[in-house]
Amino acid sequence: MTFLRDISFLWSMLHIAALYLLLFAPRCSWRTTLICSSAGIGTLTVINMLLMARQGPVGIMHLAFFTCTIPSLLLFFLLSKHRDGRFFFLFCLTDTISFWLMQITNLMDRMAGNTYVVLFLSRLVLFPVVEFLLWRYLRRPYLELQEKLKKGWWLFTGVGGTYYLLLMVTAVPVDTPLPDAAGLLQVALVMLLMPLTYLTILHSLWRQMRMYENSRQMELQQRDYNAVCQKMELTQIYRHDMRHHLATLDELLQQGNSDGALQYVRTLNGGLESLTHPAECANSTINAILTAYIVQAADAGCSVDTKISLPEKLPFEETDLCVILANSLENAIHACRDLPGEQRQIRLEMELTENGRLIVSVENPCPRQVFFDSNGLPEVPKRENHGLGLPSIRATANKYGGLFRCQWETGRFILRVVLIPLEPAKPPVRRTGPLTYGILVLLLCLILLNCLPSLANALEEIPVLGTVVRVVDLRTYTLAWKDGVRSTPAEWNRIE
Known part of the structure; x- marks a missing residue:
């Protein structure tokens, strides 16, 4: 059944490139990008298959960083539109998703008897499902995120690179014995934390982009609003000065200068035309x-x-x-x-x-x-x-x-x-929780027991409850000397 193992490995190699291309912003046209990436990934696949036939699955796992990761990184770097933290974060994201799926399917096959059937079938289904989910829900916002947000990617690239190394270190290759309980726990923690971390990173980047866009939009709207207010203020000034314009027109008409009055009216009308509405x-x-x-x-x-x-x-x-x-x-x-x-x-x-x-x-x-x-x-x-x-x-x-x-x-x-x-905003109502009530009841009991010695003495005679009462009774911890004997006041009462 080893051919199922080899086919599942080949299937995984092809889908690593597919996952990357789903979120990829190409430098050239998509036709050129697909031709170059298909040729490059095909060559790498053949080389890795030959190495796997010679070194075995364990050997290829140890060499994958040099025979698969580095060459594919260089290939897509040449084809990528973005050659900064955006490229490296995307590369770490898709590679770690792929290795995460490979590790999950490997462990599922181990639990099913290590027959490679579950390994093949699970990879055959999971990779297309993940690609569909990325295409349906992540591709469009992620491409928009890459275009709009140009800073802050290197820090998240470091996180992605760290998870890549963790997966490589904690990975359990096919046909190798499973680690002990502590080793499996480490693998489980890495597998659990990786998707949670990536979801947090993407959510943080998306919120950062939206906040930036909203603030920019608000600045533009505020600028337009201020310009409109200035126009309105200028209009009010024109209206306020209208009596002066009328006085000028009256003087021109009294002088018989009708042409000057007409020209003044036209000038005044042109100044008001763009302001009044x-x-x-x-x-x-x-x-x-x-x-x-x-x-x-x-x-x-x-x-x-x-x-x-x-x-x-x-x-x-x-x-x-x-x-x-x-x-x-x-x-x-x-x-x-x-x-x-x-x-x-x-x-x-x-x-x-x-x-x-x-x-x-x-x-x-x-x-x-x-x-x-x-x-x-x-x-x-x-x-x-x-x-x-x-x-x-x-x-x-x-x-x-x-x-x-x-x-x-x-x-x-x-x-x-x-x-x-x-x-209208209402002042927050502070609700007292059960813990607060419990503490208040405990303090009240403590006060009553220590203020009423007779009640405390009566309760101390009750089995089980008496032990609890003696613990909270402060007289139990007050030491003194009486008649040359070191005892507690509670013991004095019982002696007397």
């Missing part, structure tokens, strides 16, 4: 944001139909409102740029309900059908500085425990957001 509602923040983006929409040839019913004060942070409106309107304007002029129509509705909930709805034309992923976000190609607006809106809705929904209906893309006012 009819107020949409009583809230100044909403007006400021809409002023900026309605002007952008007009520049792009889009018309914005608004239906807004909002009071002057809203129970939400101004920056959060800016995130929702700015991102949604910017996406709608961007979607309309490639459409004919008569179709560039955006509809915005905002309403504050009686129970304080803010409902925002943005619609824009979208002739092509949109498909959504499991998170309810549109499945669109990832591009630089794109694809962050909707996740930012969703994060804002989640902050207020609200609702976020995207949908496509008959050529229209609809975004709806509902914000729920946050309840």
